[in-house]
Amino acid sequence: MSSTASAHTPAASSVSSDVVIVGAGIVGLAHAFEALSNGLSVTVVERDREPVGASVRNFGHCCITAQDGDLLALARRSRTGWLRAAEAAGFWAEQAGALVVARSATEAAVLEELSAERGGDAVRLRTAAQTAEALGRPLDAAGDLVGGALLPADLRVNPREAAPALARWVAEHSRGRVLWGTAVTGVETGAVHTTRGPVHGDRILVCVGHDVDYLFPDIAEDHGIERCRLSMARVEAPAGFRTNSAVLTATSMLRYDAFTAQPSAAPLRTEVLGHSAELLGIGANVMFTRLPDGSVLVGDSHHYDATTPPFIDERTYELLIDAVARVLGVPELRVLERWQGVYASSPRGPLLVRDLAPGVRAISVTSGVGMTLSFGLAAATFDGTLTATA
Numbered sequence: 001m002s003s004t005a006s007a008h009t010p011a012a013s014s015v016s017s018d019v020v021i022v023g024a025g026i027v028g029l030a031h032a033f034e035a036l037s038n039g040l041s042v043t044v045v046e047r048d049r050e051p052v053g054a055s056v057r058n059f060g061h062c063c064i065t066a067q068d069g070d071l072l073a074l075a076r077r078s079r080t081g082w083l084r085a086a087e088a089a090g091f092w093a094e095q096a097g098a099l100v101v102a103r104s105a106t107e108a109a110v111l112e113e114l115s116a117e118r119g120g121d122a123v124r125l126r127t128a129a130q131t132a133e134a135l136g137r138p139l140d141a142a143g144d145l146v147g148g149a150l151l152p153a154d155l156r157v158n159p160r161e162a163a164p165a166l167a168r169w170v171a172e173h174s175r176g177r178v179l180w181g182t183a184v185t186g187v188e189t190g191a192v193h194t195t196r197g198p199v200h201g202d203r204i205l206v207c208v209g210h211d212v213d214y215l216f217p218d219i220a221e222d223h224g225i226e227r228c229r230l231s232m233a234r235v236e237a238p239a240g241f242r243t244n245s246a247v248l249t250a251t252s253m254l255r256y257d258a259f260t261a262q263p264s265a266a267p268l269r270t271e272v273l274g275h276s277a278e279l280l281g282i283g284a285n286v287m288f289t290r291l292p293d294g295s296v297l298v299g300d301s302h303h304y305d306a307t308t309p310p311f312i313d314e315r316t317y318e319l320l321i322d323a324v325a326r327v328l329g330v331p332e333l334r335v336l337e338r339w340q341g342v343y344a345s346s347p348r349g350p351l352l353v354r355d356l357a358p359g360v361r362a363i364s365v366t367s368g369v370g371m372t373l374s375f376g377l378a379a380a381t382f383d384g385t386l387t388a389t390a
Contacts, residue, residue, distance in 0.1 A: 020201030081375025136240025
């Protein structure tokens with residue numbers, strides 16, 4: 001039995017609280033944390049017995065600086081929430097930033113342009129020698145490195161520990177409750193109907209990511225929600241690799257808005273297409289992050305569809321792991337684990353915020369930045385600044 005779930009989950013027929021949250025992923029748990037911090041009582045309803053979805057299958061990277069526009073403001077608020085939650089729930093949150101590696105003049109130009117736009121404190125340019133040192137690469141073997149940039153605002157958490165620790169904190173709070181192993185069959189004003197009976201609440205938040213289509217298919221279809229499948233692995237760290245910073249590469253610069261808004265982003269795409277078309281073909285974001293035990297999370301690919309097929313071509317993993325090995329300057333990496341992640345995606349926008357009935361709202365991050373935005377969304381929900389979409 002997981003330490004996250006209690007041995008016996010009570011019947012829900014007599015449960016009532018100020019806020020009922022459907023879903024114990026990081027977005028739902030961030031809302032639970034914020035509600036409890038605001039003096040409200042909270043019940044979280046979760047069909048599984050512990051967090052097992054996108055919230056534990058990712059890099060644990062709170063990608064603050066690479067956001068742009070309204071998402072940047074939300075990400076900055078989220079950073080504050082992450083640090084508050086880490087202190088309260090006792091999980092690891094490392095303020096180590098993100099290191100973006102530049103291996104060509106075009107890649108370096110994107111970083112220089114972003115630094116000029118945001119300022120040298122927010123985007124700290126690094127020399128090739130400084131980048132090599134952070135990666136644990138011998139300087140005489142780092143001839144492919146041109147430079148890099150440190151994004152100090154970014155955070156790192158252990159994704160396998162953060163959501164479970166937060167769930168425990170909610171469950172142990174005097175005004176909190178988590179109903180594990182409890183599936184939701186319907187939602188209406190004032191009540192969430194579950195397989196254990198109704199759960200009553202003045203305010204209901206549905207935070208189920210891509211699974212919003214199971215409860216509200218018309219809304220999911222209207223927003224164009226798809227499932228994004230990604231391939232990830234955990235590898236043994238090569239000798240010398242010590243940084244707790246997340247490490248991003250050129251393919252990362254092609255995926256995040258702060259980079260793609262720069263003048264050199266278009267030439268960069270052409271350049272990467274010329275030497276790594278196969279990586280772009282699998283929607284790669286070649287990046288990696290070090291866990292506290294020293295092993296390294298590597299990934300990832302992106303495949304979009306309404307339903308997630310269970311089969312993954314081994315070539316996808318080969319491409320990703322080989323690409324990470326080249327950045328680290330090693331001939332190969334020993335794989336310890338592989339897995340498939342799934343998150344909500346939509347070409348119509350990065351957020352689904354929809355009022356379903358009086359007092360009932362669905363909130364899903366429909367892009368790959370749920371960890372990044374979670375606490376910012378929660379703060380905006382409870383101060384009334386998160387606006388519902390039509």
